[in-house]
Amino acid sequence: MRRILFLFIGFFVLSGCEKNDPSGADDYRSKIVVEGWIEQGDYPYVILSRNIPFFATLDSAQLTDFVIRHAKVSVSDGTRTEILSSRRDTNYFPPYIYRGSELRGEAGKTYTLKIEYEGKILTASTSIPPRIALDSIWFVRKGENNDKAQLFLKFTDNPDEKNYYKLYTKTGSVKRYTPTLLSNQDDKYFNGKQLIIQANRAPVNNLTVKNDPYFEIGETVMLKFSSIPKEGYEFWSSFQDEVINSSNPLIGSTGKITSNIKGQGIGIWCGYGSSQYQVKASP
Amino acid sequence: MHFYNRIALYSYISIFRFPVFKSIFIFLLVCSAHAVFSQDQYLLEGYLYDGRSQAPVSNASLSINGSTKLLSNDQGYFSVKLSAGKHTLQFSHLAYDTLYQELSVNANQQVRFALFKKSSLMAEVTISAKGKSVKTIAPDGQTLTRTDIEKIPAFLGQRDPLKAIQAMPGSAKGGDGNSGFYVRGGTSGQNLTMFNDATIYNPSHLLGFFSVFNNTAVQEIKLHKSAIPAEFGGRLSSIIEINSSKRIVDSVSAEGDISLLAASANVQTPITSNWSVSTSARKTFMNYTVWPQLSSLGLDARTFNNIRYDFFDLNLNSNLRITPKNFLYFSAYTGGDDFAFNARINVSNGMDWRNTASSLTWRSILRDNVILNTTASYSGYHFNFGLQQDNFLAGISSDIKDYNLKSNVSVYLEKHHLKAGIQYIDHKLKPNTPSITSFGLDYEFGTPNTYFTDETSVFASDEFELSDVTGIYAGVRLTHYRQKGPYTMEHEDKTETSYSKNSVVSAFTFLEPSLAVRHLLTDNSSLKLSVSRNVQPLHLISVTAVNFPADFWMPSLSSLPAEKGQQISLGYFRNFGSEYETYVDVYFKKMNGLVEFSGGIMNLIDNLKIENNLLFGSGTAYGAEFFAKKRTGKLTGWIGYTLAKSSRSFDEINKGESFPAKYDRRHDLSLISAYDLNQRWSFSGSFTYATGSAYTSPVSRYLISGNVVNEYGPFNGSRMPAYHRMDFSATYKSKPRKYFRSELSLSVYNVYNKQNPIYVYFQAEGDLKEKRVSVSSKSVTILPVLPSINYRIFFKGNK
Structure with missing residues (x-):
């Protein structure tokens, strides 16, 4: 009976099948992909790579090849300009990063990025909003057997400033923070008010669907709460829509990521005013 | 001749305010002079x-x-x-x-x-406009009756008039899971669907599996797709009229059916010899049969759990003869869907929507050849989407309310059929009202976007025989459209103008003429030419990848002009005896003022002004439709084939270059056949084939923050695989008893289990650290082979 029922009800089960679609190869245009950041009190960092034709197989040689290691990357705060130097760093992927060693981010300042590579010039500009402290952080028991902890936090928005926020967490010895689900916030909906956020962990990246929205009880959790400028909010919220929702038939992809890179490039150059916290997941 | 005076008197008040109408009215009078x-x-x-x-x-x-x-x-x-x-x-x-x-x-x-x-x-016989197509002038195109609909294999035991009309040439399907209906290269929002003269804004249950029309409550369905008659207007692609029976029954009759998914029942009963009522109800019970089984098998765990979904439809009709020449018809419909599921991270999602429609029609036969029809109707549509995680709630809702009054007079002369009337529609639209509450804090979304508009129309038409072989249908409809306050208009310099209640924010007047000429070549064949222009002051804004109820309606505003379309078509119609009916119809259509939302559904949880986030473009569609129908004999059925092209052009999409419409179907084939073996057994089968829908595929990818990100190529530059499917059903009729007869049907949907994708996306998998990454295209398919059993029972009492 169950088998028969399955036939009747199978229509709601979403099934996937794989097919290669060779179309689109002619429309590929090479671009430089930029991921750059400057934190309040820290040096600027920039990762450069190329985009890759869609169905080119990605083997280790190609993954190495698409990194841009020999570009001239400079950052200016309007008075001083520093040329960043590239070095290998396996904490990131691709494992090469351009880093400064003189210029440190200051809240309220504007920073201009300039990339020169193979005759192309890319520029972008960002600013660092002042960091904002959280009012409180706490955990609540969750999970099927109440054996996990969910992160909650509270902060107060400044009514006299335009604010955008981004929230990340990480655990263990991982270097990079991972944005939470719905990690970007715009204060136009809660200007000047106190907001409580029930934070869900998101997958580390879109190569995996493995995800636990909660933390292990007793685990040490690192939390980063950043003030970001408008260009950062626009990029990261459109990026989140594309990365999380484009596989959902009810939502689909709008295919538009709002980049602030000028020239033949895509990506983001963004300033962050971050507050970081280390807390133990104890409900 | 009294009726001239009557028409003149009737029309004077409304028509002569408009100079264009004056001349048309004179034209009609001149034409009428042929009646002498x-x-x-x-x-x-x-x-x-x-x-x-x-x-x-x-x-x-x-x-x-x-x-x-x-x-x-x-x-x-x-x-x-x-x-x-x-x-x-x-x-x-x-x-x-x-x-x-x-x-x-x-x-x-x-x-x-x-x-x-x-x-x-014993069984009710219904008569369609059989064999008339060669001789009719007004291209009332396609009429299907219950008898026709019942020849098509039922989907999961549910017969569906709207699905049946999609098997006719020129009206493309969106595919599995898509409720949309795409007539001659248009969009799904360019169709006006009416049930007993009341608009149904979302004529579909979840994912288009079933339309809202319960077949037991429907007498006939008519599709107008060229030279739309002047009494209708405001849509570019088509008018779909769905009507219940207007017959005053003289005996009690009932029918009911049951399948694993749903049950429906219809009862018709005379109250007096001049008054009868009928009610129909349909309700699914998947929350008791389907979803618990699915959950217990753990089949839904990958994406959802605790799925709950059911819908219902209720119809009530009353047909009353007040005097031998005065009739009062009342019709009410309400139907709704309730869909909910939990995502794995303790988030519950819910979505529900409801259509309500009612109409009251007074039909008065003033003289044997003069009929006055007056209809007052109400249409309502409400959609609600919400998600909740503990104390965090987010939602979007949409709401439409229409009040409609229409009156028209029909005059039948020897060679003329004159029609003239007036219509007033009042719309209130509240599209996409977002809300978020986080631990008691309500997010500020400002005042919801609410729009008040109205349409006042006058129309007149004449269908007449110019000579023994040439017949003409000429119609025109003039509409004055207004957007009214309260409304706050935002200007580019960020200043605002406020309009008070009922003050006019913007207004425009438009004319929708239509002309059809039929020329009889022989007694069995004719040529028909039709030309029309239509204007649509209401836009369906599509925000989802498939046609989902979250798509919403927006009225025309000063910053959002109406859609406009012109169409010309030429057809050759030929009957072979009384058995076969065939035609070939070619068309060309141009559309302006088409609208796309610049974001996606996620952008709607925002207090943005929708009208400031739209892209405007134009479209062209042309094609040829071929149709052959066998009407009599043991084997009946039809073949419809359309060869067509539909393209769009938007300045801000694809760098202004033209691109295929999403449902541009180069080929679209439908084959329906029914075979009555004997009085007990009958069989039916259908086959459908359509070119795959267009979609936008990625051309490159890149890495940011360890995520593989797609970069997309030309808009709608790729095609999904072609859609094709075969259905089959066998019906056994029991021996009729004095009062009862019954039928048992077995139907199989998608007989050879074709995987027809509704959506294609690209998934990256692997591990960057191990330098192992693969990207593959994945498709979502929803309807595999589906057998179902349906039992129907009919009762007819004594007169």
Whole structure:
């Protein structure tokens, strides 16, 4: 009976099948992909790579090849300009990063990025909003057997400033923070008010669907709460829509990521005013 | 002639305010002058009615001296020119005993004849506009009756009139899981669907599996897709009229059916000899049968759990004869869907929507050839989407309310059918009202976008025989459209203008003319040319990848002009005997003012002004439709094939270059056949094939923050695989008893289990640290082979 029922009800089960679609190869245009950041009190960092034709197989040689290691990357705060130097760093992927060693981010300042590579010039500009402290952080028991902890936090928005926020967490010895689900916030909906956020962990990246929205009880959790400028909010919220929702038939992809890179490039150059916290997941 | 005065009086108030109408009215009068005839011939006008119920008998054929002349109209009216002398009149109708009448004609005269039902008839016989297509002038295109609909294999036991009309050429399907309906390269929002004259804004249940029309409550469905009659307007692609029976029944009858998914029932009963009512109800019970099984099998765990989904439909109709010439029809419909599921991270999602429609029509036969129809109707649509995680709630809702008053007069002359009327529609639209509450804090979304608009229309048409072979339909509709306050308009310099209640924010007037010419080549073949222009002041804004109820309606505003379309079509119609009916119709269509939302559904959880986030473009569509239908015999059915192209052009999409419409179907084929083996067994089968929908595929990818990100190529530059599917059903009819008969049907949807994707996306998998990454295209398919069993029972009581 169950088998028969399955036939009747199978229509709601979403099934996937794989097919290669060779179309689109002619429309590929090479671009430089930029991921750059400057934190309040820290040096600027920039990762450069190329985009890759869609169905080119990605083997280790190609993954190495698409990194841009020999570009001239400079950052200016309007008075001083520093040329960043590239070095290998396996904490990131691709494992090469351009880093400064003189210029440190200051809240309220504007920073201009300039990339020169193979005759192309890319520029972008960002600013660092002042960091904002959280009012409180706490955990609540969750999970099927109440054996996990969910992160909650509270902060107060400044009514006299335009604010955008981004929230990340990480655990263990991982270097990079991972944005939470719905990690970007715009204060136009809660200007000047106190907001409580029930934070869900998101997958580390879109190569995996493995995800636990909660933390292990007793685990040490690192939390980063950043003030970001408008260009950062626009990029990261459109990026989140594309990365999380484009596989959902009810939502689909709008295919538009709002980049602030000028020239033949895509990506983001963004300033962050971050507050970081280390807390133990104890409900 | 009284009716001239009557029409003139009736039309004077509304029509002569508009100069264009003045000239059209004069034109109609000039045309009407042809009705005057020479005195050696006399006009015989008559009225056919049911001898028992007194109801008009339409579509009865009248033969004079052995040769078929004409059919009676909806009011049972006919008129014919006869020479002086004795004539034999023969009235025949499938459901009635044939009536023979000798008549001496020596003056103009009016007659009334009663027809009596064939006594042996148990099942209700419905008569469609069979075989008329060659001779009709107004391209009322396609009419399907219940009988036609029942020839098509039912999907999961549910017969569906809207699905049936999609098997006709020129009306493309969106594919599995898509409720959209795409007529001649248009969009799904360019169709006006009406149930007994009330608009149904979302005529579909979840993912288009079922339409909201319960087949037991439907008598016929009509699709107008070229030279849209002047009494309708405001849509570029088509008008879909779905009507329940207007018959006043003289005995109790009932039918019901049950399958694993749903049950439905219909009861018709006379209250008095002049008044009968019918009710239909349909309800699914998947929350008891399907979803618990799915959960217990753990099949849904990958994406959802605790799925709950059910829908219902309720219809009530009342047909009342006040006097022999005055009828009052009331119709009410309500139906809704309730869908909910939990995502794995303790988030519950819910979505529900509801259509409500009611109409009251007064039909008055002022003279045998003059009929006044007045309808007041209400349409409502509400959609609600929400998600919740503990104390965090987010949602979007949309709401539409329409009040509609329409009155028209029809005059049947010997060679003319004149129609004129007025219509007023009041719209209130509240599209996409977002809300978020986080631990008691309500996010500020400002005042919801609410729009008040109205449309005042006058229309007139004439369908007339210019000569023995040439017939013309000419119609025109003039509409004055207003957006009214309260409204706050935002200007580019960020300043605002506020409008108070009922003050006019913006207004415009538009004309929708339509012309059709039929030229008889032989008694069995004709050419038909139609030209029309339509304007649509209401836009359906699509925000989801498949046609989902979250798509919403927006009215025209000063910053959001109406959609405009022009169409020309030429068809060759040919009948082969009474058995076969065929046609070829070619069309060309241009559309302006098409609208796309610049974001996606996620952007709607925002307090943005929708009108400031739209892209505007144009479209072109052309194609050829081929149709052949076998009407009689043991084997009946039809083949419809459309060869077509539909493209769009938007300045801000694809760098302004033209791109294919999403549902641009180069080929679209439908084959429907039914075979009655004997009185017990009948079989039906259908096959459908359509070119795959266009979608936008990625051309490159890149890495940011360890995520593989797609970069997309030309808009709608790729194609999904072609859609094709075969369905089959077998029905066993039990031996009819005195009061009962029953049917058991087995139907199989998607017989050879074709995986027809509704959506394609690209998934990256692997591990960057291990330098192992692969990207593959994945497709979502939802409807595999689906057998179902359905049991129907019919009851008919004594008269």
